[in-house]
Amino acid sequence: MNKLAVRLAAGSDRLAELVRRDQDLGAEAEALDKAIITAVSKQAGQRDAAAEQRSRARIAAIASERAGLQKTLAVEFPDYASLSNPLPLAVKDIQPLLSADEAMTIYSVVDKQSYVIAITREGVDWKQVPLGADALTQKVSAFRKGLDVGKARDASGKSGLFDLALAHELYAALLGPVEALTKDKRSLLVVPSAALTALPFHLLVTETPQAAIPDKLEGYRNAAWLLRRQAVSVLPSVISLKSLRAFARRDQGVKPMTGFGDPVFNPAAEGPADRRAAGGKVAARSIATMAYTDFWRGAGVDRAQLAKALPQLPDTADELNAVAKDVGAGEVDIHLGRDASETTLKRAALAQYSIIYFATHGLVAGDVKGLGEPSLALSIPDQPSEIDDGLLTASEVAQLKLNADWVVLSACNTIAGDKPGAEALSGLARSFFYAGARALLVSHWAVDSEAATRLTTSTFALLKNEPKIGRAEALRRAMLTYVDDASSPRNAYPAMWGPFALIGEGEVR
Template sequence: MKRRHLTLVAALALAASASLVTAALAQKGNLAAQSARIDELSKAGRYSEALPLAQAMVASLEKSDNGRELAAALNNLGQVYAGQGHDDLAEPLYKRAIALMEKSLGLETPLIAAELTNLAALYQRQSRFAEAEPLFKRALAVREKSLSREHPDVGQALNNLATLYVRQERQGEAEPLFQRALAIYQKVGGPEHPAVATILNNIGQLDRDLNRDADAEAPIKRSLAIREKVLGADHPDVARSLNNLAGLYEHQQRYADAEPLYRRALVIRERALGPDHPDVATSTSNLAYFLYVSGRNADALPLAERTLATSRAQLRVVLPILFAARQQYLLPDEKALNEALAAIQRGTQSSAASAVNKLAVRLAAGSDRLAELVRRDQDLAAESEALDKAIITAVSKQSAQRDVAAEQRGRARIATIANERAGLQKTFAVEFPDYASLSNPLPLTVKDIQPLLSVDEAMVLYSVVDKQSYVIAITRDGIDWRAIPLGADALAQKVGAFRKGLDVGKARDASGKSGLFDLALANELYVALLGPVEALTKDKHSLLVVPSAALTALPFHLLVTETPQAAIPDTLEGYRSAAWLLRRQAVSVLPSVVSLKSLRAFAGKDQGVKPMTGFGDPVFNPALEGPADRRAASGKVVARNVATIAYTDFWRGAGVDRARLAQALPQLPDTADELNAVARDVGAAEADIHLGRDASETTLKRAALAQYGIVYFATHGLVAGDVKGLGEPSLALSIPDQPSELDDGLLTASEVAQLKLNADWVVLSACNTIAGDKPGAEALSGLARSFFYAGARALLVSHWAVDSEAATRLTTSTFELLKNEPKIGRAEALRRAMLTYVDDTSSPRNAYPAMWGPFALIGEGEVR
């Protein structure tokens, strides 16, 4: 759903500030007056005047023993920074204020609601909704418990939570909260209270989101009238109502009514907030997009480029404007492409891409002291982030569920980490002045990318936005940029439908055509995604795909390049003759554009000295531990997926409920054959292959993994959601008799990140290892991100639950091909292994794509 005009969050900033002056401060005249002045200036949008006052107030209270007063002052200062758009400065102040308030007044204090609200609002602005929601809910609960249910602060808390729900497109939950808040404010403050205007504005926006335009206009216009009367014509809140009313008129194609409102909103915000404020960037983008949709792209272009300069560019705004400007010759071709590339690279940086960049920084630093210091700094940052998330989660809970001592230890550790990292930054500045250029890579331009590609490679980069998407294709000597007439929702639906046919069970029973893979849809997606740039890319043997949004879950090699004879063939053998993209090209997936440079610049450096180590055939059920029994148990092919069952249900006290575990995690005896076969192909020593009970977390964590060129896992892969209570993707290893912090049988993504690898590639021959952390999350995250961070240069991962026999065949074939022809590269070896499988006529199910096509290569697919 379009979010251009949804600027509800900023209304929270001023609403929360009224509660900042505590009773203790009010008893001290000077502090109370100073706090009131800060509040007054903030409400007027005069943040540059409020800032020195707020800073002085904090400085004067830093040596005070009154944590309550200091907490309020920190909150004031945080509000000023947030008003200026400096959330990075506001966030630590809010967190410190919460800790001080709880320490001085206890966990149950109702006065903490303002601090909780402000931190939640900050997270909401950053789209960190999962972190914001429990904070908003706790603030509401605190206020309802300590105040009357009709108190204005309860109304504020209701509005805050409702606004969050709107951002999450949960309008049905938001509407009754808005209505209840409106009733409270109208009763307590009267029909022209500024808070009434805020709620009316939000209700109008909700109506607009639900396409109830006839209902939306009245509350937004009433909100505007109240704000102009009470706050003055030039107040930033007036701009908010103007912006939303203009958006409504734009939707109704009342362009003559919309434009002056957009322009007036921009002028107000520029005067009140300064040119660099996020709200100014929002107004600039809104006006630019309005001019674009009303056919005035020449007027829209300079506004869009202004948002590019602020690094707050909205892809849904700037990409169509730049695309049209290129078509209309308003910009030189190369300039338009480079600006689009920069916007895409800034706007779609995934966590997996970030992990690749961090790996590149360490590799660029070499293997000496600098590399060790860089890794130490990155590990400390990751530890601090994890501790901080744990504390915020705790702060969101009721007091009975809190472990205050653990929270204090966490805060103390964060402080220690901050001091150590500060020392490291000084060391970098003094001893390694070039480090900064490594750690902050700039977006790549066309001229940066083309020399990285071989003559037989094409890169396709996708940006998925609201109504339509874009593909940029680049080869060593050519470039093309095309629009795709499918937006985010449409692509998500089509990719979901595409994946429904990829069930290995369908290849086993072939009972009817219901649910089988749809070749017509695979061709439709090819025409939409690669058809527009086919002339440039189809003759290149290697295709490097940089996907985004739903496309990260699309196995591109299963697209069909020609119209099939039937959407679903009469027999499974009919799938063999489909024009699979795989027959034409070897496909690799890159987490980002810049990761191409990161991986290629350092792919050949300091590789492991031993060929491979592997972990497979772990023990989940001791009753099947003996090799003979386990072979007997493997009479049928097992798909590596699990039932949804609570991980805590596996444990009974200090032991394991083996019956529950066996039900959820079937043994995988043929993974031993898989690992041994691959080990023979690459010349790995028998001692480096860990099977059965030896395939454990303990063995893995104690191994010198950095000496291996290949690290191989053949086991169950679990994404968050497969197992209840499992908060991150994991690999299942042997379950110990006595679980411990070192070894509980699941190697989680966060534990993977702590490994020290130097691997040419990591193989995850397990189900769902390409999946995101949760439904709808970016794929290529989770395990992929962690293995890149740990030191992998390429990953072989699976898109869906893998048939164990098929996985063994595909992986051993891939490695055998590489052994015989090492120069063909990983992507080509995988391609040939898949083609050999699909062309094997010994069984009809060999032709079905769910059997031969589960694997994808992420990272560097060529020989470097």
């Protein structure tokens, strides 16, 4: 997040070039250092002394160049120093960054108990939370078990449905102690840690429910969701508030949006009709047809097996086209089918777009055995190459050059994965921040494609009609419209209407 901050502050002039050079050199040095550690761990007969020496010499050269860059930056851009080496923010530094209608809650989770600090422009409060790391992990895991879109489709009764009593219990523990300071603010900014990074705060329940699990799905509509009271945004750290607000770039992308969706996972499928017939009209953005270990073969991912397992998402073409129409994007900027590829993405001038939108499957690190990075699944080429193998990994995202007001990841599990304790921003989302995104719209769990289409297009339409409400409030209104739609019982179920979270800057600045 700090790397994003210094890049945003730099803008697009000489300072930006110096900052990018310094960060790239740092990444190169870190990679070389890891390579040396790997090399020296080998047996003597397998080591390449000359190669090791070249790596050490390069690290020394990098250190010298970075020292020179720091001197240049200190002389030419003294304000940069306070941002690139920030001190912890005091309450008095945070309060001016908040608007009159915002409250921030910061969480510290330790072994036996936890703490919450609430800050507004007018005041601050600090309270103990009577739940330690293990207890929170167990409760968040139980909370998330009810967030399965399949539960809104089948007739399995109450088994495994979302527990409103637990949602209220967590509200009472986490926000109840500071409720007096926070409840009347229109927007809530949350800085979670540990297991709380996997908790969708907007689904906490502020009042005791009539029943832990309603007799009918419609009963979920009447719960006192926190979302009904406040728009919720997540920040990866306290310093990120300053990064995103005090130092944010003011220039905007010149084009409204580019999008990538309806990828071809099976190259044998020629057209949208074929893919729709193969995958069905509605597909949850997850992989349920095979074990993840089946995708792994030898030293790489078996993309033939992966292609068979990934359900096609033909309705994501409708999703992207609808959003593009709402924001005024041209057809040439929407990449569908085979054009939704790594090759197309990496050749595009992405820095000219205000919105970059991905509507596809997401793979969290560990989903596929041996795949150490989270990825977005794009069209799988007939002949994979180093540039295009069909999976856009976090490290590849970090090398992109963006100037995006927000990046939408309408995919599965791009925020926290299945296990509590995952980072609030997965490696994928964090990489988009590093590349230059100011806010992310990401999913907490596998998304129902029709629901994702409805939520995202509604969010953009609301923002288009009332730009000043901000991203977080637009998302809030879109979710409320969904849950309050009585045309179908499953519209009331939180797994359907509540998958998305706003990470980063939710306001209009």
